[in-house]
Amino acid sequence: MPTVLLALCAALALSFAVEAGEGGRERPVSRRPGDLAIRFASYGLLTLFWFVFSWRPWLAATSCVLTVAGLAIVSRLKRGVIGEPLVFSDFALIPQVPRHPDLYYTKPFGHPAIAGPLLLSVGVVVLWYWLEPTVLPGSPWMALAAILVLPLLLAGFAASLLTPLAAGWIAGQVPRPDPEADVARYGLAASLVLYVLRWRATRRDPPVPLPAANDSDLRPAAEIVVVVQLESFVDPERLGGAPIPALELFRARALQHGRLRVPAHGAYTMRTEHAVLTGRTAEDLGFGVFDPYLSAGGREPGSLAQLANAAGYDTAFVHPFHRNFFDRARVIEEIGFRRLVMEEDFAGAERVGPYVGDAALGRHILAEVRERTGPLFLFAVTMENHGPWKRGRLAGIDEPLDQYLHHVAHTGRMVEDLVAGLEGLDAVLCVYGDHAPALPNCRPGFGGTATDYAVFRFGCSTMPPRRVDLSADALGRALRGALARERDDDASVAVPRS
Incomplete structure (x- = not known):
């Protein structure tokens, strides 16, 4: 257990350092206790998410830091070209990338520049699985219970975020879209989750009625x-x-x-x-x-x-x-x-x-x-x-x-x-x-x-x-x-x- 806590603390500290360094003086991270609590909770949940797949604390911690760093790099590149950080709707475009790689300034998956790093990453993960021992309990039944219980707990927490009580709290944290400010407050990972939950809760709202066309519009109608x-x-x-x-x-x-x-x-x-x-x-x-x-x-x-x-x-x-x-x-x-x-x-x-x-x-x-x-x-x-x-x-x-x-x-x-x-x-x-x-x-x-x-x-x-x-x-x-x-x-x- 001390190893797990040590790895988790390292993941929290390094993830925070990555985002603080990426924001720099242009986008300084918020130091308010409530904002930091949400930010560090997102790092912790991300570490637990990766932990579920391996039960190797240092692999999970490293995966968390790499995820935060990867999101930060992509967001910085996007901000430099388009002027806004990564947002949740960008992930809906992922299926388009392999179909139209040129439109997204990338290469097909079969290109050496893409396939090489992907294969190298898989190799590193496989090697890490072999080098770092698992922290699962020695008893087969206890190990099976752990493998089943932790994903269920994470799934239960995710389900709780969809309740009306959670929706009201989330609405108080992000009442309206302001991605730059919210990334500075909560971090990119937390902001992505908060925004997708707000979008999900509000997307069925009835549309605002449009004003009627007035005399200054293009009249009379054209054929x-x-x-x-x-x-x-x-x-x-x-x-x-x-x-x-x-x-x-x-x-x-x-x-x-x-x-x-x-x-x-x-x-x-x-x-x-x-x-x-x-x-x-x-x-x-x-x-x-x-x-x-x-x-x-x-x-x-x-x-x-x-x-x-x-x-x-x-x-x-x-x-x-x-x-x-x-x-x-x-x-x-x-x-x-x-x-x-x-x-x-x-x-x-x-x-x-x-x-x-x-x-x-x-x-x-x-x-x-x-x-x-x-x-x-x-x-x-x-x-x-x-x-x-x-x-x-x-x-x-x-x-x-x-x-x-x-x-x-x-x-x-x-x-x-x-x-x-x-x-x-x-x-x-x-x-x-x-x-x-x-x-x-x-x-x-x-x-x-x-x-x-x-x-x-x-x-x-x-x-x-x-x-x-x-x-x-x-x-x-x-x-x-x-x-x-x-x-x-x-x-x-x-x-x-x-």
């Missing part, structure tokens, strides 16, 4: 509404690049344009997508703010797609990438889109780098407009300028920024083509960047979390262009006016499915 979410799009001049004609078109031709405050930097497309499609603010989402689709799974009765369906529009979601990424096909159908046009529909389309080019996507959007047989609401998500921008992506262009600027020029030309193709029609076109790119010269804090957007009105508006800076959710609420047409139930609208 064609096209919304295009532009991957990693910002004005390239903000990054030191050359101007593109599309931005001048924003200023000269758009009904409304400006900076768009989005909920993330460098990643998390789904946050901005959800904000525009639903009009819901971060405050509305509570602990679901980190991955809105994880909470509701797309069940949003007030989404733009649902509104368009009720008004008699054909609703199409166009995205030239895998159906399974972000579980997108299921989520987008749930959110209300009746037709999904995904990567398989772009077989043979021109690729620029690893992804379907924006020019091909733009041509498909205009083909959908030409072939419509009634009102159309089309929401598209581009893919060409998705990171990572690394050597070998484009022939003769190796610098990440140069690759980005090459792609963003294509995005701009696609916007110009869409404007030209919709000219003269009763249509609204909205284009916006989902987030700034995760480039070496575009780190968190660059322009806040602002991208650029524009809304074009064709066929009826003579208002001069105006600059209005918005949040993504406010843009989504404004777009409701473009879809608020009265449905003619006597008209039969037959829409071909692609």
Whole structure:
């Protein structure tokens, strides 16, 4: 038993030192007794968790410290690129990593850089099992009882955290999402657990009603509404690049344009997508703010797609990438889109780098407009300028920024083509960047979390262009006016499915 206590004390001390060192002066750890109690309890439970698998105290203690260190390293890397620490919803993305390793800046499991360390780790654990003796009781029956009782005790403690009494206490510790402050108070491991419990307790709360569209929204409703979410799009001049004609078109031709405050930097497309499609603010989402689709799974009765369906529009979601990424096909159908046009529909389309080019996507959007047989609401998500921008992506262009600027020029030309193709029609076109790119010269804090957007009105508006800076959710609420047409139930609208 002294060995167990000594190993546990070492695990607590070293884990605390790891997190204190990682935070440094920028994020000093809280020294309040209550906060320290929660932090050290998380280290202790983590040690016991690993202890269950081995009954070797020093292996369990080392595993605890390595887990804390691994989480701290990943969180620090993420903070440097995206501007926020590791959060519980990130673990829901783990199944996507082996399917799309390049999107997560890693290698396939079979690559030597990944397989080598994994095999080495397994070898070290096996050797440790052989070198360190177990502390199980000598009696077979006592050993069996210990093997059964400790996991049951841990499971019972986990179950107790799901009770209403525990939920009330946890709500007092983390009343609202503030990951940086809570990591400093309780440590990363404890914060992850507290947040997932708060998310679980609140995700079934009824959605906050949206305000009705008002006179300043895009009215009257249009026959064609096209919304295009532009991957990693910002004005390239903000990054030191050359101007593109599309931005001048924003200023000269758009009904409304400006900076768009989005909920993330460098990643998390789904946050901005959800904000525009639903009009819901971060405050509305509570602990679901980190991955809105994880909470509701797309069940949003007030989404733009649902509104368009009720008004008699054909609703199409166009995205030239895998159906399974972000579980997108299921989520987008749930959110209300009746037709999904995904990567398989772009077989043979021109690729620029690893992804379907924006020019091909733009041509498909205009083909959908030409072939419509009634009102159309089309929401598209581009893919060409998705990171990572690394050597070998484009022939003769190796610098990440140069690759980005090459792609963003294509995005701009696609916007110009869409404007030209919709000219003269009763249509609204909205284009916006989902987030700034995760480039070496575009780190968190660059322009806040602002991208650029524009809304074009064709066929009826003579208002001069105006600059209005918005949040993504406010843009989504404004777009409701473009879809608020009265449905003619006597008209039969037959829409071909692609």
